[in-house]
Amino acid sequence: EVQLVESGGGLVQPGRSMKLSCAASGFTFSNYGMAWVRQAPTKGLEWVATISYDGSSTYYRDSVKGRFTISRDNAKSTLYLQMNSLRSEDTATYYCTSHSGYYFDYWGQGVMVTVSS
Amino acid sequence: DIQMTQSPASLSASLGETVTIECRASEDIYNGLAWYQQKPGKSPQLLIYNANSLHTGVPSRFSGSGSGTQYSLKINSLQSEDVASYFCQQYYDYPTFGGGTKLELK
Numbered sequence: 001e002v003q004l005v006e007s008g009g010g011l012v013q014p015g016r017s018m019k020l021s022c023a024a025s026g027f028t029f030s031n032y033g034m035a036w037v038r039q040a041p042t043k044g045l046e047w048v049a050t051i052s053y054d055g056s057s058t059y060y061r062d063s064v065k066g067r068f069t070i071s072r073d074n075a076k077s078t079l080y081l082q083m084n085s086l087r088s089e090d091t092a093t094y095y096c097t098s099h100s101g102y103y104f105d106y107w108g109q110g111v112m113v114t115v116s117s
Numbered sequence: 118d119i120q121m122t123q124s125p126a127s128l129s130a131s132l133g134e135t136v137t138i139e140c141r142a143s144e145d146i147y148n149g150l151a152w153y154q155q156k157p158g159k160s161p162q163l164l165i166y167n168a169n170s171l172h173t174g175v176p177s178r179f180s181g182s183g184s185g186t187q188y189s190l191k192i193n194s195l196q197s198e199d200v201a202s203y204f205c206q207q208y209y210d211y212p213t214f215g216g217g218t219k220l221e222l223k
Contacts, residue, residue, distance in 0.1 A: 037161075044204065044214055044215070044216050044217050045153075045161065045204055045206070045214040045217075046214065047211065047212040047213070047214070059211065061211070095160055095161070101208075102149065102151075102166070102208040103151035103163060103166045103206065103208055104151070104153075104161075104163060104206070104212075105163055105172075106163075107160040107161055107162065108160060109159075109160055110160050
């Protein structure tokens with residue numbers, strides 16, 4: 001069974017940093033692209049970033065470019081999202097997903113990030 | 118960015134009824150479209166990909182159709198467990214989602 005378990009969320013002040021992690025199991029992590037998708041409270045879904053299966057390619061939405069970094073450790077089957085210079089508009093539930101570069105096959109349970117002073 | 122417009126924003130239907138949700142892309146997305154179901158308090162789950170292919174384990178009462186800029190999700194014989202929000206997503210370009218459709222029981 002595919003499992004994606006996010007961690008690392010919480011309350012953070014504007015301008016500070018936070019790092020999210022996603023532990024994967026139940027599939028061959030190193031064969032799959034991965035992504036982060038977020039959902040602001042009572043809002044829709046928004047793609048944030050994607051990383052290729054081997055980490056050689058990364059893609060970001062414009063609003064997080066230069067602030068967020070997606071990375072992975074295939075030996076640990078873990079995905080990361082380093083978020084710097086956080087803004088109030090980054091407040092959302094962040095989901096880890098498997099991503100072939102097309103649709104999002106499997107989703108974690110999500111982790112809440114609240115940016116507020 | 119390719120804009121995805123979903124309709125209706127909310128929908129009320131009876132058990133056993135057939136419901137249809139529409140999604141319009143701002144340009145041709147060549148069947149690069151997926152549908153997701155999100156139950157209250159849960160994460161989204163993939164239902165349909167490539168506009169009309171059913172994801173593993175998804176009941177056959179769900180189906181997708183469309184082409185070009187116009188796509189739809191149909192749910193036959195509505196069940197109580199289908200109460201959820203539904204989102205479309207294009208992947209012809211960088212991924213973008215529709216605004217969602219909230220489905221409730223009448």
